[in-house]
Amino acid sequence: MAIKVITDINCGNYCAVGHPERPVRILKTVEKFKNQSELEIISENAQPIDESLLLKAHTKELIDSIKNADTDFDNDTPAYPDIYKYASVAAGGAFAAAMSALNGEGAFSLLRPPGHHSTKDKAMGFCYFNNIAIAAKFIAEDKGTRIAIYDFDVHHGNGTEDILLNQPLTAFYSVHEFPHYPGTGTSHIGNNCFNYPMPPNSPRVDYLKRLEEALNDLKKFNPSIVGVSAGFDAFIKDPLATQLLEVEDFYWLGRQFKKLDLPIFCVLEGGYSYELPDLIMAFLKGINENN
Numbered sequence: 001m002a003i004k005v006i007t008d009i010n011c012g013n014y015c016a017v018g019h020p021e022r023p024v025r026i027l028k029t030v031e032k033f034k035n036q037s038e039l040e041i042i043s044e045n046a047q048p049i050d051e052s053l054l055l056k057a058h059t060k061e062l063i064d065s066i067k068n069a070d071t072d073f074d075n076d077t078p079a080y081p082d083i084y085k086y087a088s089v090a091a092g093g094a095f096a097a098a099m100s101a102l103n104g105e106g107a108f109s110l111l112r113p114p115g116h117h118s119t120k121d122k123a124m125g126f127c128y129f130n131n132i133a134i135a136a137k138f139i140a141e142d143k144g145t146r147i148a149i150y151d152f153d154v155h156h157g158n159g160t161e162d163i164l165l166n167q168p169l170t171a172f173y174s175v176h177e178f179p180h181y182p183g184t185g186t187s188h189i190g191n192n193c194f195n196y197p198m199p200p201n202s203p204r205v206d207y208l209k210r211l212e213e214a215l216n217d218l219k220k221f222n223p224s225i226v227g228v229s230a231g232f233d234a235f236i237k238d239p240l241a242t243q244l245l246e247v248e249d250f251y252w253l254g255r256q257f258k259k260l261d262l263p264i265f266c267v268l269e270g271g272y273s274y275e276l277p278d279l280i281m282a283f284l285k286g287i288n289e290n291n
């Protein structure tokens, strides 16, 4: 079975010296896809999202501040030239992946910048627009469809939580390291945001159990579609966290999503090790495996 990957190599056209959220994350992954024959990948070009959709998750002030970015949003989140253009395409890719899933074809959005730290009114933590939360709000509000977001990035998806908190037809599940950036996600909040913090250097088996626990809770919500904030920084060699997951654990995660037997779209968040292309590949193999 083929997998749809939504990407745009132009997202490699901005960078800051020494910044871990760098172009090779995408470019090396695209290269890996081209040089393999295990998975049939159908590549689709991402398009910028409409501003009306950005407004589903963000304030006009935030949108304008990204459009006219002239001072850095924080130390991690520079005011890159044309960042509005790149962030709009990343949001557009996630949105296209979600629409594809609604139409019965799962998809992976392979773009940067990532999104899950971006709140309604604040760009932070390498993130400008909250790609997955925009899609989630559209699906809940405009399609009237129950959507769960599962976030396995090692950092808490504080922005997604901020946008989806107590929003009808949505639920959010995040497994992450704590204490760690951004310092939130210690407990469940509201009626629909569920947090599963894990201490630094957690034994791998414990971390996998926690991922499974969150997934079992997600099933109880009975979603019609699942969006996955796919961050690969709980990997043992990731420079930005201290967790101990191995390549095969991302394959295992992909298998768990496949077993849900629901429409699924995935959106790349973090993952900063040199092995990122291998981790994404393992995850996609898992999600694409039959039986």
Ligand SMILES: [Zn+2]
Pocket: 153, 154, 155, 231, 233, 269, 270, 271
């Ligand atoms: Zn992360």
